[in-house]
Structure formats: C-alpha cells, structure tokens
Amino acid sequence: MRISLSLHLTLPVLLLAHASPADAGLFARGTEQLARTANHLHHRAAKHSAGLARDLRRAFSAMVSTQELVATTGSAQKVYCVNTGSSLTGDGGNGNSSAGHSPSTTSGASGASGTSTKHSSTTVAANPASSSGSSPWKLAQHWEGNDFFDGWDFWTDADPTHGTVDYVSQSTAQSENLIEINDAGRAIMRVDTTQTVSTARKSVRITTQYSYNGGLVLLDAVHMPTGCGTWPAFWSNGPDWPNKGEIDILEGVNDNSANQATIHTGHGCTLPSSSPSALNITGTVVGGTNCAAAETSNAGCGMVTSQDNSYGVGFNSNNGGVYAMQWVDSGISVWFFPRNSVPADISSGAPIPTGWPKPMAHWPATDCNPSTFFQDHVQIFDTTLCGDWAGNVWGSTGSPGQEQSCATRTGVATCEEFVLNHGSSFSEAYWEVNYVKIFQ
Known part of the structure; x- marks a missing residue:
C-alpha cells in the first residue's frame, strides 16, 4: 500500500x-x-x-513477520529418511520404546533432584521476531553449570534398542565418575572405560522432568561421544511411543562425521516431498517420505547434514557448537551452528530463528501437523553401545566418515565383542555440555 x-x-x-x-x-x-x-x-x-x-x-x-517466517521455513534444506537395514524394536533411532519408557507418565529412576515431578507447558504457535529485533521466545527452563543434573531422571531399565550397555543410577554414575561438573562448569556424561567387562558396559541416560508442547530447544556442547561401537543421541519424545512422536536432534553411530536428525511418528505423518529444494533444507534426503515408525521398520523420516563438523571427531575438534530445534505450528526444524558461527542472538539469550540461515532439516506441517503427532515431550541424553543401529552396521561402509568399516578398523568381528573387551577405546565416548535451554 x-x-x-x-x-x-x-x-x-x-x-x-x-x-x-x-x-x-x-x-x-x-x-x-x-x-x-x-x-x-x-x-x-x-x-x-x-x-x-x-x-x-x-x-x-x-505482514512483515509472516513473510520472514515463510522465508525461514522455505529455505533450501535437505531431508534424510534412514533405513538402518534392520527392524529396530526400540525407539527406532535412539533408545525409546512404547513399552520401555513413557517419561511423561512414569517417575524414571533416581531423579537428580530427588523427585520426578513433571512440568507441562502449553503449545507454542509460530511467533516470528518483530521488526524491532526482539526475540519472540522466552526462556522456560534451562540446565547448566553446577546445577545441571538437577531436574533429570536417570534411566536404569534395560536399553530398549538392545545395546551392550548398562544404564546406571545417578548415585552410581557419581561414585564411578561417569558424571561430573568439570572446572569449566560443563556437565560431563561418560561411558565406563574399564578394559574388560562381563556382560555390558556402564553408561548414562537421563530424561528431563520438565515436559513441553512446542518450543525452541538449544543444546550447546563442546564434545560428544564418538568412536566404533558408540550410538549417542540428544532427542525428545512423548509418552505412548511413537504416537506422541520423537524428535532426534543430534544422533549417529560409530565413526560417522555428519549428524542425522529424524522424526518418528504414528500413522499418517509424511513429508510432502523428498526434494531438498522443495523442503528448503541444507541437508540430504535419503529414504522415503513416510515418517510412521511402524511402517518404516522404525526408521522414520531422517535428514543428514552436509556439515562435516556436525558430529563425532569433526564436532569435537572444532569445540562443538549449538544445535537448535524449533517446534511450531508450521513444522519442526533443526539447525546446527559450529562454534565460530553461533548467531549473536543465541549467545545473548534472545534467539530469533527468523534471522538464521536455512535449517539442516525441516518437517513442514503440510502433511504432518505437529499438534497431532507430537505431544508432551521431554529431552533426553543417552550413549548406548552397539544395539539395533551401531551393532547392525558394524561391518558396513558408505556413510560420511565411515569409509572403512568398524570391523576392519578394529580387527574385531562383532561390535559386542569390541565393547566388552576394549574399554580404553571409549575414552572419547563422553558428552561435555555447556547448557540445554527450552524457550516457549
């Protein structure tokens, strides 16, 4: 006008x-x-x-804000739907199953704060930044510094993805030096490095007592687990898996060098296209467009980034970076910002996603309404070993960073044998985290 x-x-x-x-x-x-x-x-x-x-x-x-939102979610990204080549019977990608874990309705193991109260939030619609440059997001919950482990439940049940792993309680993790806050104020979560163990190697899996519907999740980490036999993930899910959804923000296996972000849902959630340009993402689309776990051997719809410093050794050597997951009415998106490229608005605590570059992954609401397929989510860290993904691709090559199979690299025939008898090989299998923040 x-x-x-x-x-x-x-x-x-x-x-x-x-x-x-x-x-x-x-x-x-x-x-x-x-x-x-x-x-x-x-x-x-x-x-x-x-x-x-x-x-x-x-x-x-x-009107300006609406145009900015379209520009952000309509940028050139890529999607990746991974089929692991096996029938995953746990969470389909990172350690959750409907039978094994319903974090919004169960108390979990020994919670870090001594309680297991859940705090729910309301659904957040898309609310792009105003022309004044102020953030539309308000900090709802955060974990960092000496209090990082307050408000998490420690999982002690069997691994739903059949890993060669023994998830331990908070008290055991503390007494065996598997968790700590280091001198830099960062949270550490380790895998046990005892050289030989009999049946499984000790590790840590934690779940927030805080649950939410819609929001912006930020993870700032300087190191993540890596190496043959490892399967780390930072992710979220709701109860009654997969009907209330799962969002894998950071995940991979073995010596991978590129992150894979994935969603797993109940029946009816699909991608409108497998074309990176149509989805406006910077990643790569592999696999199909059906995100329903039960119909894809639990693979869901995954998207792999082209950034070789987004996972594993490349991530760690660059002092990590920041992962962001935005869940709004228009869809779900994941970004990765290497350490030297973290937006100033994130560093200042006032994130404005409309001003960020194109995300590595985006699942538009076109054929997968977030409010229908994703509800009551909690955040989760875990490091499993072998299992339905890392174990099943032990002898495989072809994924970024895995030009040579782990069987060849280690000289060990199976993932399970390697995990049980080579504890010193897991010295790099640890998380070092600055913070996790949830904005709403």
Whole structure:
C-alpha cells in the first residue's frame, strides 16, 4: 500500500496545527517568546511524526513477520529418511520404546533432584521476531553449570534398542565418575572405560522432568561421544511411543562425521516431498517420505547434514557448537551452528530463528501437523553401545566418515565383542555440555 500526502501549509500554520491551545497563546508574547515557542512546537511536531511512524511499523509488522517466517521455513534444506537395514524394536533411532519408557507418565529412576515431578507447558504457535529485533521466545527452563543434573531422571531399565550397555543410577554414575561438573562448569556424561567387562558396559541416560508442547530447544556442547561401537543421541519424545512422536536432534553411530536428525511418528505423518529444494533444507534426503515408525521398520523420516563438523571427531575438534530445534505450528526444524558461527542472538539469550540461515532439516506441517503427532515431550541424553543401529552396521561402509568399516578398523568381528573387551577405546565416548535451554 502506498500513501501520498500533499501539504500546502506555511510554517506558522503547520506549527499551530500541532500546538495545544496553551501553546498557541504564546505567540502573542513578543519576538523572543515566539522563538522559544516555535522551537517547542518543532519538537512536539517531531514527536507526533515519530509516533505516526511507530504506529505504521506496528500496523505492518504482522505482514512483515509472516513473510520472514515463510522465508525461514522455505529455505533450501535437505531431508534424510534412514533405513538402518534392520527392524529396530526400540525407539527406532535412539533408545525409546512404547513399552520401555513413557517419561511423561512414569517417575524414571533416581531423579537428580530427588523427585520426578513433571512440568507441562502449553503449545507454542509460530511467533516470528518483530521488526524491532526482539526475540519472540522466552526462556522456560534451562540446565547448566553446577546445577545441571538437577531436574533429570536417570534411566536404569534395560536399553530398549538392545545395546551392550548398562544404564546406571545417578548415585552410581557419581561414585564411578561417569558424571561430573568439570572446572569449566560443563556437565560431563561418560561411558565406563574399564578394559574388560562381563556382560555390558556402564553408561548414562537421563530424561528431563520438565515436559513441553512446542518450543525452541538449544543444546550447546563442546564434545560428544564418538568412536566404533558408540550410538549417542540428544532427542525428545512423548509418552505412548511413537504416537506422541520423537524428535532426534543430534544422533549417529560409530565413526560417522555428519549428524542425522529424524522424526518418528504414528500413522499418517509424511513429508510432502523428498526434494531438498522443495523442503528448503541444507541437508540430504535419503529414504522415503513416510515418517510412521511402524511402517518404516522404525526408521522414520531422517535428514543428514552436509556439515562435516556436525558430529563425532569433526564436532569435537572444532569445540562443538549449538544445535537448535524449533517446534511450531508450521513444522519442526533443526539447525546446527559450529562454534565460530553461533548467531549473536543465541549467545545473548534472545534467539530469533527468523534471522538464521536455512535449517539442516525441516518437517513442514503440510502433511504432518505437529499438534497431532507430537505431544508432551521431554529431552533426553543417552550413549548406548552397539544395539539395533551401531551393532547392525558394524561391518558396513558408505556413510560420511565411515569409509572403512568398524570391523576392519578394529580387527574385531562383532561390535559386542569390541565393547566388552576394549574399554580404553571409549575414552572419547563422553558428552561435555555447556547448557540445554527450552524457550516457549
């Protein structure tokens, strides 16, 4: 819309038009008083003009913001739907199953705070940043520093993905130095490095007591588990898996060098296209467009980034970075920002996703409404070993970073044998985390 105003007013008339009755009376008080009055009225007119400009910005901000949101979720990304080549009977990608774990309805193991109370939030619709540059997101929950492990439940049941792993309680993890807050104030979660173990190697899996519906999740980490036999993940899910969804933000196996982000859902959630340009992502689409776990051998819809510093050795050697997952009414997106490319708005604690580059992964609401397929999510860290993914691709090559199979690299025939008898090989199998934040 274009507005044109034609003004044919002399300066005195213009000044009088912006004056109050009291101001107008001042013109009769002499030349000196008139000069002061003119200056006063000039500032009053400027103030009115600024107010008009501000009102116009507010009137049009909704349209501008909507266009910015389309630009963000309509950027060139890529999606990756992975079929692991086996029937995953746990969480389909990172350690959850409907039978094994319903974090919103069960208390979990020994919670870090001594309780297992769940805190639910309301659904958050897309709310792009305003033209003033302020963040539309407000910090709802965070874990960092000396209090990082407060508000997490430690999982101690069997691994739903059949890993050669023994998840331990918080007290055991502390006494055996599997968790700590280091001198830099970062949370550490390790795998046991005892050289030989009999049946399984000890590790840590934790789940937030806080649950949410919609939001922006940030993970800042400087190191993640890597190496043959490992299967680490940072992810979220809801109860009654997979019907209330799962969102894998950071996940991979063995010596992979590229992150895979994946969603797993109940029946009916699909991608509208497998084309990276159509999905506006920077990753790569592999596999199909059906995200239903039960119909894809639990593989869901995955997307792999092209960034070789997004996972494993490359991630660690670059001092990590920040992962972001946005869940809004228009869809779900995942970004990775290497350490030297973290947006200033994230560093300042006022994230504005509309100003970020294209995400590595995006699942639009077109054929998968988030409010239908994703509910009551909790955040999870885990490091399993072998299992339905890492174990089943022990002898495989071809994925980024896995130009040589782990069987060849280690000289050990099976993943399970390697895990049980080579503890020193897991010295790099640890998380080092600055913070996890949830905005709503």
